Amino acid sequence: MLTRLLYLSTIWFALSLLVTLAVGSRLRRGDFVLSLIWLAIIIFMGDILALLTFGKFLEIFGLSWFTFAFGLYWIIRLRDWNAAGQVTWAMTVLTTILFMIYAFMLTAFSPLNPLSFIFALVFFFLEVITLFLALAHMHESLDVICRLQWHRLLDKLEPIPDYEPMVSLHVPAYNEPIEIVQRTLESLAHLNYSNYEVLVMDNNTPLEETWRPLEEMCRRLGPRFHCLHLDKWPGYKSGALNFAVTQTDPRAEIIGIIDADYEVDPDFLKELSPAFANPQVAFVQTPQDYSYTKKGIFSESTYRGYKYFFEVSMPSRNERNAIIFAGTMGLIRKSVLEEIGGWDEWCITEDAEASLRILKRGYQSLYIHRSFGSGLMPFDFEGLKKQRFRWCFGGIQLLKKHWEALMPWAHWVDPENKLTFAQRYYYLVGGLGWFSDVFNLLFALFLVLGAIFSVFSSPIQIRPLTNTILIIPAVFLFLHILRFLWVLRNRLKISLGMAVATMYNFFSLGWAVTLACIQGLLQREGVFLRTPKSKTASRIWHAIQVTQWETTIGLICITAGLLAFTTNQNWRTFSLCMLLFWQGSLYIAAPAFSLLSLGRETALAPHVNEQGRPILEQRAARWVVAVSMILIAAFSLLKILPSPAELPEYARFLPNDISLQQLLNQSESQSTDLPTATITVASANCRSKPRGGAEKMTVFYNGQQLEILGKNADLNNPWWYVKIPDSSENCWLWGMTATTSGNLEEIPIIE
Amino acid sequence: MSVQLSDEVSQLLEDAEKSVQQGQRETAYQASLKATGLAPQEPRAWYLRSQSAASPEEQLICLSRVYSLDPAFSDAKQELRAAVQGLLKQEPFLAYVHETEVLYQVRSNLGFLVNIPKNRVFEKPYLQKEPGPLRPIFGWLYLSLFGLMLGGVGALVLAPITAFQALRFQSSPLSRGDQVRVWILLIVSFLIWLAAIPISLLLLIRIFS
Numbered sequence: 001m002l003t004r005l006l007y008l009s010t011i012w013f014a015l016s017l018l019v020t021l022a023v024g025s026r027l028r029r030g031d032f033v034l035s036l037i038w039l040a041i042i043i044f045m046g047d048i049l050a051l052l053t054f055g056k057f058l059e060i061f062g063l064s065w066f067t068f069a070f071g072l073y074w075i076i077r078l079r080d081w082n083a084a085g086q087v088t089w090a091m092t093v094l095t096t097i098l099f100m101i102y103a104f105m106l107t108a109f110s111p112l113n114p115l116s117f118i119f120a121l122v123f124f125f126l127e128v129i130t131l132f133l134a135l136a137h138m139h140e141s142l143d144v145i146c147r148l149q150w151h152r153l154l155d156k157l158e159p160i161p162d163y164e165p166m167v168s169l170h171v172p173a174y175n176e177p178i179e180i181v182q183r184t185l186e187s188l189a190h191l192n193y194s195n196y197e198v199l200v201m202d203n204n205t206p207l208e209e210t211w212r213p214l215e216e217m218c219r220r221l222g223p224r225f226h227c228l229h230l231d232k233w234p235g236y237k238s239g240a241l242n243f244a245v246t247q248t249d250p251r252a253e254i255i256g257i258i259d260a261d262y263e264v265d266p267d268f269l270k271e272l273s274p275a276f277a278n279p280q281v282a283f284v285q286t287p288q289d290y291s292y293t294k295k296g297i298f299s300e301s302t303y304r305g306y307k308y309f310f311e312v313s314m315p316s317r318n319e320r321n322a323i324i325f326a327g328t329m330g331l332i333r334k335s336v337l338e339e340i341g342g343w344d345e346w347c348i349t350e351d352a353e354a355s356l357r358i359l360k361r362g363y364q365s366l367y368i369h370r371s372f373g374s375g376l377m378p379f380d381f382e383g384l385k386k387q388r389f390r391w392c393f394g395g396i397q398l399l400k401k402h403w404e405a406l407m408p409w410a411h412w413v414d415p416e417n418k419l420t421f422a423q424r425y426y427y428l429v430g431g432l433g434w435f436s437d438v439f440n441l442l443f444a445l446f447l448v449l450g451a452i453f454s455v456f457s458s459p460i461q462i463r464p465l466t467n468t469i470l471i472i473p474a475v476f477l478f479l480h481i482l483r484f485l486w487v488l489r490n491r492l493k494i495s496l497g498m499a500v501a502t503m504y505n506f507f508s509l510g511w512a513v514t515l516a517c518i519q520g521l522l523q524r525e526g527v528f529l530r531t532p533k534s535k536t537a538s539r540i541w542h543a544i545q546v547t548q549w550e551t552t553i554g555l556i557c558i559t560a561g562l563l564a565f566t567t568n569q570n571w572r573t574f575s576l577c578m579l580l581f582w583q584g585s586l587y588i589a590a591p592a593f594s595l596l597s598l599g600r601e602t603a604l605a606p607h608v609n610e611q612g613r614p615i616l617e618q619r620a621a622r623w624v625v626a627v628s629m630i631l632i633a634a635f636s637l638l639k640i641l642p643s644p645a646e647l648p649e650y651a652r653f654l655p656n657d658i659s660l661q662q663l664l665n666q667s668e669s670q671s672t673d674l675p676t677a678t679i680t681v682a683s684a685n686c687r688s689k690p691r692g693g694a695e696k697m698t699v700f701y702n703g704q705q706l707e708i709l710g711k712n713a714d715l716n717n718p719w720w721y722v723k724i725p726d727s728s729e730n731c732w733l734w735g736m737t738a739t740t741s742g743n744l745e746e747i748p749i750i751e
Numbered sequence: 752m753s754v755q756l757s758d759e760v761s762q763l764l765e766d767a768e769k770s771v772q773q774g775q776r777e778t779a780y781q782a783s784l785k786a787t788g789l790a791p792q793e794p795r796a797w798y799l800r801s802q803s804a805a806s807p808e809e810q811l812i813c814l815s816r817v818y819s820l821d822p823a824f825s826d827a828k829q830e831l832r833a834a835v836q837g838l839l840k841q842e843p844f845l846a847y848v849h850e851t852e853v854l855y856q857v858r859s860n861l862g863f864l865v866n867i868p869k870n871r872v873f874e875k876p877y878l879q880k881e882p883g884p885l886r887p888i889f890g891w892l893y894l895s896l897f898g899l900m901l902g903g904v905g906a907l908v909l910a911p912i913t914a915f916q917a918l919r920f921q922s923s924p925l926s927r928g929d930q931v932r933v934w935i936l937l938i939v940s941f942l943i944w945l946a947a948i949p950i951s952l953l954l955l956i957r958i959f960s
Contacts, residue, residue: 342874409931
């Protein structure tokens with residue numbers, strides 16, 4: 001029953017999502033009755049499909065009513081969304097929960113040896129976290145596209161006459177070439193605002209020739225500009241910014257942070273300062289935009305990738321007062337910054353960390369959805385990779401420091417913690433979201449192992465590869481990819497091709513993010529990634545070398561997939577091959593983008609912040625390789641430990657599998673096909689009676705095909721009565737050890 | 752911090768203050784110079800000396816000294832800021848020396864050692880966070896969770912240990928936050944133990960069947 005309900009729910013999920021992808025962004029009207037009608041239509045359409053194929057009326061009827069009630073709950077909860085979004089969300093949650101139950105049942109009741117069971121359990125827990133993260137992404141996507149009413153999103157503030165609080169703009173610089181800072185400072189000199197100062201904080205730049213010109217430029221730009229060189233200063237950028245607070249004009253009420261490579265719009269302060277008339281507003285953030293000209297796939301997809309956060313995540317977070325202060329192009333109330341103790345000099349994403357501490361005190365934040373300036377993007381893939389490593393590392397540091405403040409019991413532990421449920425959720429998901437790439441790598445490893453075992457005709461014994469466990473995750477993966485592309489296209493207004501490139505740009509950084517997650521958990525102090533150095537002057541060779549690990553992983557995935565399929569051609573190995581191709585393509589995208597970034601010529605390359613302790617990529621990667629080897633060794637042990645000799649009693653609780661034929665209702669069209677069972681496990685005992693303890697008559701091996709002559713009456717624990725090849729005898733084969741094909745409807749029940 | 756001043760120092764400070772008010776800079780300077788010599792821990796003496804200092808550099812050093820002796824001396828704080836600004840206009844170079852919860856000590860390119868007020872509350876750095884009394888119990892809790900993921904049997908043993916350790920702390924004098932944490936540890940370890948029962952049963956069946 002569970003399996004059929006899961007398939008039914010998946011149909012609802014797929015139907016509702018596909019319709020949402022088609023019209024969800026255009027549906028600008030919301031109505032309770034309309035939502036209910038849409039919910040009923042989706043349920044009805046799914047029911048019809050299920051009834052025509054695998055479904056049973058009573059089960060469908062029961063689940064449909066439950067789903068209607070469940071959908072109703074979400075329609076009431078999500079009143080600001082359109083019907084498409086509400087129904088899709090309800091179906092996504094339902095399907096995810098059902099799949100989790102199915103995966104647990106399969107893990108718990110499969111006849112596995114103890115070690116396989118432990119592996120299966122760990123895999124199940126990872127699966128649960130991954131599904132939770134996928135739900136979070138779905139929620140965010142629907143929230144920004146299917147939302148009919150924005151309560152807090154603004155792109156312009158009402159000006160307040162005679163309100164012009166003093167603003168101190170802090171420009172941190174480290175080893176920045178004067179050509180880059182010059183443009184920033186000149187743009188700051190032309191702001192349409194009278195009451196401000198600019199503090200340029202150069203910290204730890206080793207050469208005096210680099211920072212002295214900054215000082216001269218500040219003198220030239222007038223009395224508003226002050227330059228300070230901090231020598232041997234601890235705390236990196238945060239240390240410099242904290243010192244800047246001491247040098248801020250006492251009359252300043254607001255502090256603005258501007259990166260040294262940002263050109264700022266003249267109206268930046270004029271437009272944003274009115275937000276601070278409300279004393280509860282502690283900080284205001286605007287999108288970080290980048291100077292960009294359409295010069296190739298790398299730069300455009302990178303640009304779109306940056307935009308994603310400010311077009312999707314920030315508007316969604318802003319609705320719940322849960323945005324992050326992203327540092328540059330944001331303003332923060334000075335008194336609040338002093339109240340929280342300044343910037344954290346330990347965390348390398350000090351801006352996001354500070355915003356969490358501010359929100360903890362119950363202040364308001366505001367996101368203004370309008371760009372007020374543009375900076376420089378990393379020059380090449382190597383720079384992008386290092387930047388992403390830092391961001392992720394900082395995110396993990398933040399999570400390590402504040403995890404308790406994000407827990408459900410946080411208010412009881414610290415009554416001064418005023419974070420709302422939504423704020424805690426967004427910050428928790430924001431931190432955990434980085435681990436998606438770690439799970440992705442683990443998933444790739446699992447698939448590669450599956451392929452290796454398949455090549456040697458020895459299926460991986462973690463849990464049975466039922467049709468359901470192959471089909472449903474593949475459907476999930478496919479639909480979530482479509483959803484991601486849909487969000488990219490809709491929010492960033494880009495073509496499908498560019499959406500695909502942007503998606504690959506995201507995923508190509510998965511290796512760097514994985515390393516950062518592991519280092520973030522192991523290291524306490526801030527570190528930066530040091531990529532391998534080339535021994536030659538060739539840029540092409542260097543571009544390949546900085547992505548050597550991604551290339552290796554990608555090639556391993558693709559080769560393993562090809563080997564699995566060519567040695568054993570069936571739809572299972574084909575699915576495995578496709579999944580490995582997909583995984584491999586995500587990693588192979590890294591060298592592709594690295595090579596594409598070579599074409600990006602620019603006179604001004606932004607400075608890559610390399611403050612902290614260096615972490616050599618080679619060394620960090622060796623840890624990953626070592627862990628992978630341990631996993632492979634442990635996997636090998638699975639083969640040493642024997643599988644249960646007899647069919648255990650608990651196996652009767654295993655959810656039934658549904659064959660492809662049943663799913664597609666091909667039983668009639670293939671009525672002439674002989675019913676056949678194909679062995680899917682390494683070896684399967686065939687017995688004299690349909691029960692585990694019965695006499696063993698023979699053993700069949702993986703891939704062996706057998707003619708089915710009959711079946712038992714127990715639908716929950718199916719056994720097939722099969723013909724023993726080259727023999728006049730027949731025996732009973734347990735249903736979980738084989739997949740079936742052909743016309744199963746007319747098989748007689750043998751008592 | 753004002754200490755018990757001798758009559759001589761009190762008299763010198765009074766004289767210096769009067770002289771400052773009357774614009775007699777040299778007299779004020781001599782009196783305050785003598786006062787700082789006799790009572791180097793007296794912030795007012797340094798402040799009065801800064802008011803009549805012969806050079807901006809000396810003024811800066813005196814104000815810096817005042818601030819390090821009494822961070823609540825508000826006049827000195829404001830004037831120190833102005834003096835630092837004056838210094839930085841000449842030479843915008845400061846090298847880090849050390850810092851406390853309330854001030855930075857820096858060295859200028861001209862060789863002055865200056866104290867600069869932080870003007871913000873002190874935030875305990877994460878790395879220097881002292882381990883709380885419940886830290887070992889959290890360690891047991893993490894082990895229990897790990898045990899739960901690895902088949903549940905470990906959690907069956909470790910979760911009660913976590914709960915036992917938490918119970919031991921219940922009678923200890925703890926902060927309010929830690930008292931709540933003890934309860935949470937108890938509840939979470941109980942939930943882990945409950946979840947571990949069926950999972951470990953499934954594992955044990957596989958081991959012994």
